[in-house]
Amino acid sequence: MxxxxxxxxxxxxxxxxxxxxxxxxxxxxxxxxxxxxxxxxxxxxxxxxxxxxxxxxxxxxxxxxxxxxxxxxxxxxxxxxxxxxxxxxxxxxxxxxxxxxxxxxxxxxxxxxxxxxxxxxxxxxxxxxxxxxxxxxxxxALVGTARREILNRELYNYRGVQMLDLVHASRGCKFDCFPCCTGFLGGKNFRPRPIDKVIEEMEAIRNNRLFIVDNSLAQDRQWLKDLFTAMAPLKKKWVSHPILDDDEILKLAADAGAWYVYQAVFDTSEVIRNRIRRLKEYGIGIEGTIILGTDDQSEDDIKRLVDFLLEVELDVAEFTILTPFMQSPIRRQLEKEGRILSNDWSRYTADKVVFQPRQMSPEKLQELYYYAWDTFYAGGGHQLKMGELFKQVIRREIEDGTYHRYNPKKRRGFRKNQEAVAP
Ligand code: B12
Ligand code: SF4
Incomplete structure (x- = not known):
């Protein structure tokens, strides 16, 4: 069939x-x-x-x-x-x-x-x-190695650089943050996969660069220690969602190849400033994920937040507009308050205003979304900043002898639909 x-x-x-x-x-x-x-x-x-x-x-x-x-x-x-x-x-x-x-x-x-x-x-x-x-x-334990061979690998590259391979070591999330649907999807439980199966899967991926797409790497201290210790010998370089903000864990993550992490930045507090500083100290880059339009943000707050991101020298920032996705806590609140403006799902792309913000008009919030991207990237575009992150990983790969360059034109050691990285 x-x-x-x-x-x-x-x-x-x-x-x-x-x-x-x-x-x-x-x-x-x-x-x-x-x-x-x-x-x-x-x-x-x-x-x-x-x-x-x-x-x-x-x-x-x-x-x-x-x-x-x-x-x-x-x-x-x-x-x-x-x-x-x-x-x-x-x-x-x-x-x-x-x-x-x-x-x-x-x-x-x-x-x-x-x-x-x-x-x-x-x-x-x-x-x-x-x-x-x-x-x-x-x-x-039933989660098997993903069947990456169904992908047409030639398509997943950006200007000749192969995209990361995605892998997950756990499911679920015990937190229940306001903009997120994960609580509904995963029943608010952290469910790790057996570490030996995860390592086996990572080892089988020929790409040296991974994206560990677990919801959060901040849920179980001992499991993180075991995972990062087991990953270190693979010498992979990887990106992930937030990692537990703890010196021992960050050191183990860095030794296991942490390249950069996504970090939600909600405010300009010392907590966030210190978290960013600590990640940098361990040589881990940061892609800030910044949600615009929360009830506590005024126009000035958003502008101050963008200045703060520049001041703490975030490597990359991804701005999105608060979006009341179905089954998220924020959806329930905004529905109760009658503040949902659109249920046209094609507008639920996280860059369009589909609800009534508390402290400004929808038009103003939309304008501030563009302001945030344009101001943060005024000194060099998104591509340029991503390029800097790639230079960092290439330097580390050259140092530890794991550097591979993927060249789709050369196609050496590469067949369509096959797991391969040309040397
Ligand atoms: C990994 C991830 C990403 C990765 C994408 C990776 C990728 N290319 O696949 C990245 C980081 C790029 C990403 C980006 C975004 N993401 Co995201 N992401 C996730 C995350 C954490 C995990 C998804 C995942 O891979 N799960 C593991 C897989 C194995 O599970 P699964 O897909 O459910 O598949 C299982 C079953 O569903 C089933 N299944 C799957 N397909 C099929 C098909 C058939 C026919 C059948 C029978 C079964 C079946 O089998 C699988 C095995 O059991 C989820 C949160 C979550 N826990 O779901 C958010 C999530 C999906 N993301 C979300 C959002 C909003 C975004 C962004 C728009 C904004 C942002 N910055 O967060 C961007 C969009 C990208 C863009 N630029 O346009 C929202 C989606 C909300 C919504 N309703 O639209 C989620 C739910 C998080 C949240 N905020 O609540 N994301
Ligand atoms: S935002 Fe992240 S930490 Fe919070 S519930 Fe969603 S997946 Fe978990």
Whole structure:
């Protein structure tokens, strides 16, 4: 049987350099698809969808709410051709009822240990309308090595530099921050994978640069110590979401190859200033993630925040506008207060104002979004600052002998759809 897996396109953040990381959800999901199924993957951000090739079942994998309008169009095209469509992924879980109206089947929850049954049902003509495992997450020991070979690797490079490979060592998050849907998705529990399986997966990735996409590396001190200690001999260089702000952990992270981390910056406090200073002391770069439009921010606060980011010499900053995603705590609050202005999901890209800010008009907040990007990057664009971060990692790789240059034109040691980095 032939299954086509599709990752629908969405508009990227206005002002940010457009780059495309390999999608993680689809390759992790692919590892749950029985091997006898002939699986073909299309990332529509980079390749057109072929609506006419012979296929038995279409799977649509959605991460973001902003992917949904396009996902529904894709589903309609296939269903009009008589091909059944099943949806899964994060925004499918967040918008389950709406998605069900556009699908033959919706899969809610994590797929490990579950998808073989779905294929069996399908082959027996008994595909259910809904598979719901939201409250019964699988044992994380069942999470297999992602099937990265389904990716067309040639597409994931930026000016000849290969994109990072994504991997995760844990699921869930015990925190429940106001703008985040993770509490709903993962039941507010930290669920680590067995470290030996994570190391095995990382080792099998030939790319030296990884993005550890765990929600937060600040949840369990002992587990972090064990993970970073086990990672150090691999000599990988990696990016991650925030790491526990603790000297021992940061030292272990740096020794294990921490290259730069995402760090939310909400205010101009000493806590944030010290956290940034400490990361720098350990040679770890920082990409600040800054949400604009929270209730405590006035126009002056936002301008002061941008000055602060320049003053503390953040390596890179990613500004987004507060967005009330479904199932997030902020959504519940803004709904209660009648402050949601739009439910057009194509506007839920995190660079558009879709709610009524407390201290300014929606237009002013939109203007401040552009002000923040333009002011922070006035002395050198986003590309230039990212370039500096890349220079840092190249220096470290040259020092420890792990430097590889990926050159898609040369294609030495590189075959289409194969896990390889040209030397
Ligand atoms: C990693 C990540 C990223 C990575 C993207 C990596 C990538 N290329 O894949 C990066 C850092 C780039 C990123 C960026 C953004 N992200 Co993000 N990200 C995440 C994170 C932390 C984990 C996602 C993940 O990979 N999970 C692991 C995989 C394996 O799980 P999964 O996708 O659910 O897949 C499983 C199942 O769903 C199922 N499955 C998957 N597909 C399919 C398909 C079928 C057919 C079936 C049956 C099953 C199935 O099988 C898998 C295995 O069990 C989530 C938070 C979270 N916990 O979900 C936020 C999250 C998805 N991100 C979010 C947001 C908002 C963003 C940004 C817009 C803004 C920002 N700065 O945060 C940007 C958007 C990018 C852009 N520039 O336009 C929001 C999405 C909200 C929404 N409703 O749209 C989330 C939920 C966090 C939050 N704030 O609540 N993100
Ligand atoms: S923002 Fe990060 S730390 Fe907070 S709940 Fe979401 S994933 Fe967890």
């Amino acid at each position: 032939k299954m086509k897996l599709i990752y629908p396109r969405w508009p990227k953040l206005d002002r940010q350099t457009e780059f495309h990381l390999p999608p993680h959800g689809p390759v992790v999901f692919a590892a749950t698809v029985p091997p006898e199924v002939d699986l073909e993957f299309t990332d529509e951000n980079l390749e057109p969808v072929d609506f006419d090739g012979a296929v038995d079942l279409v799977g649509i994998s959605t991460m973001l709410t902003a992917q949904l309008p396009r996902a529904f169009e894709i589903a309609r095209e296939f269903r009009e051709r008589g091909v059944p469509v099943i949806f899964g992924g994060i925004s499918t879980m967040l918008h389950a009822e709406e998605v069900a109206q556009h699908a033959d089947s919706v899969f809610l929850g994590e797929a490990e240990g579950r998808f073989a049954q779905v294929i069996d049902d399908f082959q027996k003509g008994r595909l259910k309308k809904r598979y719901d495992y939201m409250n019964t997450p699988p044992d994380t």
